[in-house]
Amino acid sequence: MRTYWDILGRYKWSIVVCPVLVLVFVVCETLQPMLMARIVDEGVMHRDIAVVTRIGIWMLGISVAGLLANITNVFVSSNASVGFATELRSRLFRKIQEFSFAEMDKFNSASLITRLTGDVTRLQQVVLLGLRILLRSPMMLVMAFFYVVRIDSGLALIVAGAIPVLGISVYLILRKGFPYFLKMQQKVDAVNAVVRENLINMRVVKSFVRERYESRKFSASNRDLCDVSVKASNIIVTIFPVMQLVLNLSVIVVLWVGGERVAAGRLQVGELVSLVNYLMQILMSLMMLSMIIMNIARASASSDRVLEVLGTEPSLKDSPGASAVVRRGAxxxxxxxxxxxxxxxxxxxxxxxxxxxxxxxxxxxxxxxxxxxxxxxxxxxxxxxxxxxxxxxxxxxxxxxxxxxxxxxxxxxxxxxxxxxxxxxxxxxxxxxxxxxxxxxxxxxxxxxxxxxxxxxxxxxxxxxxxxxxxxxxxxxxxxxxxxxxxxxxxxxxxxxxxxxxxxxxxxxxxxxxxxxxxxxxxxxxxxxxxxxxxxxxxxxxxxxxxxxxxxxxxxxxxxxxxxxxxxxxxx
CATH class of the missing domain: 3.40.50.300 (P-loop containing nucleotide triphosphate hydrolases)
Structure with a gap:
């Protein structure tokens, strides 16, 4: 991991600025339900157009501020992630150039191509998501939960109960799906190997009329990749129905309990509306966080493969003090x-x-x-x-x-x-x-x-x-x-x-x-x-x-x- 930090160290400015921009965006997002509650309770309920207009202008300004912060964050994080991938790919290529024939025999060329392209791209995506969503999700979770507690601490307990259920569910699903991610990359290697061999030796294939044989060989390799990918996808997509179930149940409970409190006069209508919005923000942040964790889990398999190459010491290197010069050729x-x-x-x-x-x-x-x-x-x-x-x-x-x-x-x-x-x-x-x-x-x-x-x-x-x-x-x-x-x-x-x-x-x-x-x-x-x-x-x-x-x-x-x-x- 030190290699990654060495590269990301070149983008310290981006790493510092992105959290600030994310914080600005999250503050703007989490203020909106609170302002909406004021519009409902102070403006709509009292039919006060001036209050609705004034708070509406504030909401519009805050939305624009959040939009600008988000756009800036996209630009900065994209620049950092692309630069990270470019440097990592260059280091991989330079490392491969140092390899002797023994290392080249160990890592076949198709696998090295996949590591230079697909695996590095997956790590690039994780860096991009990390600078944009990984910071955003926990910040929004904390801020939204803070406002829920501020509005009604009793209803906050309902939200707090949903969070560990989601967390445990995501952990169990990802734990079962992780082994398939490594298998997927290995199957990609196999597909690349078949394609590379076929394209290089196309003249031989044509000469011996072996197109059908090569097609069957590719189909078998491609089918293996498809089977592993489907198994991994089937496990991962389970996350979303589980989240939707928890989300819907939580909304039902909040509306049920909150409706009773509105009827009893202990909670205003606007506050109940904002509670539902905050609940949606909390659960959506958890969904985004689970997606990040899923991508990190998939990228960890790619990371192992990249670090395996970077961590391989060439078996042939200059001996300490080597200084002899070939003069005669005996x-x-x-x-x-x-x-x-x-x-x-x-x-x-x-x-x-x-x-x-x-x-x-x-x-x-x-x-x-x-x-x-x-x-x-x-x-x-x-x-x-x-x-x-x-x-x-x-x-x-x-x-x-x-x-x-x-x-x-x-x-x-x-x-x-x-x-x-x-x-x-x-x-x-x-x-x-x-x-x-x-x-x-x-x-x-x-x-x-x-x-x-x-x-x-x-x-x-x-x-x-x-x-x-x-x-x-x-x-x-x-x-x-x-x-x-x-x-x-x-x-x-x-x-x-x-x-x-x-x-x-x-x-x-x-x-x-x-x-x-x-x-x-x-x-x-x-x-x-x-x-x-x-x-x-x-x-x-x-x-x-x-x-x-x-x-x-x-x-x-x-x-x-x-x-x-x-x-x-x-x-x-």
Missing amino acids: VEFRNVSFRYGGGETDVLHGISFSVAPGMTVAVAGATGSGKSTLLQLVPRLYDTTGGEVLIDGTDVRDYPLAQLHAQVGMVLQNNVLFSGTIADNLRWGREDASPAEMEAAARAAQAHDFVMSFPDGYDTVLGRGGVNLSGGQKQRLCIARALLRRPKILLLDDSTSAVDTETELKIRRGLREYLGEGTTVFVSTQRVKTMEEADRVLVLDDGKVESYGTPARLKEDSAVYREIFNSQQLTF
């Missing part, structure tokens, strides 16, 4: 083991090997052997479970993350491009890259020619994820983006799988010419030609090092390498 794995969060078994077991600066290492192995996982440990996208990964003899945990990532370029297996121009995407590699530098990197990645085939060249606008490019074109742009950094270590995770063998050969030559001999390169691949041109080949088998050495030696010593080599030597 890489060493010392008895490295790794398992993903929540996993029961290690994905990598006892990995040990070393790579001299400037060498090219091909990482080979069957699907699921741990190639991608191994590469992700070099720039410390994950921390090892056991053992050490060293660069230039220093544990990667002793490097500042920003410095480490600046010197380790990586092209992921999943090629990701962003909406914007081709130049915008290339500048992800280096923001201040000049057009000439972008062209040089694109030429090395064999991307320049196809870029210039577009009418707008490097100013060509890409759709979301580069949908207007082929798989091979996206791969080459991703490689060019990584090259712009001129990293000491370059990791290519099966990043040329979508290009033909001849283009891949040109890319390898372009990399060497562009980077020179000082960059250490890791290439995850299944192609023998790539392995044969590497200085060393690391063969993984079920998360273990099956063999490591030159291609010529592995032909003699590695059964797995020979199998890969022979499988690609087919003759016709």
Whole structure:
């Protein structure tokens, strides 16, 4: 909760002014029945038009004052609530940017989107209602009850008896309904996940004619959300019939007892009218208060989800005193083991090997052997479970993350491009890259020619994820983006799988010419030609090092390498 107060602290003026404005509005509202009683008893009963006019003008002026106070309160509270949500959303987004892959695995993207949007919006509504109605309800309750006691203390006991009945009823109903609020947010996550997955993979859905299947999957998820929402709504709407029952019974009792007192001359007609109005104000304030409590109960589930993200400490952060700098690019794995969060078994077991600066290492192995996982440990996208990964003899945990990532370029297996121009995407590699530098990197990645085939060249606008490019074109742009950094270590995770063998050969030559001999390169691949041109080949088998050495030696010593080599030597 301290996070919320830190943000609301920026709106101290609003928090101070709103109660004052609410108090002015409540005083104006609660004065009206009293003035109405005077009009009836002093003006209407005595047929005195002057009294009716004079008090009527006072009522009109008080109404205008209350209206102005309410309008001002709406403006001030809206500004504070929107500002609160904006800052909270920004803090959430900044926190997500700090997350490592481990935290992103824990919070799926659909859930994070819901927390950034729906959950924050619900908290915004609570702040708005808190500054407008949460203060108004108890103030009006106290003021109205004060006037009831002032008019007739005996009738005040009837009103006082209705208040605890309502309070207990609301508490019991909300207590039963609260578990459904959390379930509702979880079901919203599930719906968002289905929608997001479907929209991202729409081409696959269309290709396999799976529209009906996806529709059924969405309908099932949507129906689950509907069922939980209906159950929650059925419980919550029970509040209103209960309140209406208590309200009507209270009015009947007040009119019955009050009518007898009017007949006995102990109470005036105008006072009875004002008592009924005050009773309505009291019970309406209780209804508004119950609505606030209901919204707070629903928002508490959202709050737990928001605070869960804000309270999660990134598993990867700079170690105290981390100041090492990547200078040569030598890489060493010392008895490295790794398992993903929540996993029961290690994905990598006892990995040990070393790579001299400037060498090219091909990482080979069957699907699921741990190639991608191994590469992700070099720039410390994950921390090892056991053992050490060293660069230039220093544990990667002793490097500042920003410095480490600046010197380790990586092209992921999943090629990701962003909406914007081709130049915008290339500048992800280096923001201040000049057009000439972008062209040089694109030429090395064999991307320049196809870029210039577009009418707008490097100013060509890409759709979301580069949908207007082929798989091979996206791969080459991703490689060019990584090259712009001129990293000491370059990791290519099966990043040329979508290009033909001849283009891949040109890319390898372009990399060497562009980077020179000082960059250490890791290439995850299944192609023998790539392995044969590497200085060393690391063969993984079920998360273990099956063999490591030159291609010529592995032909003699590695059964797995020979199998890969022979499988690609087919003759016709």
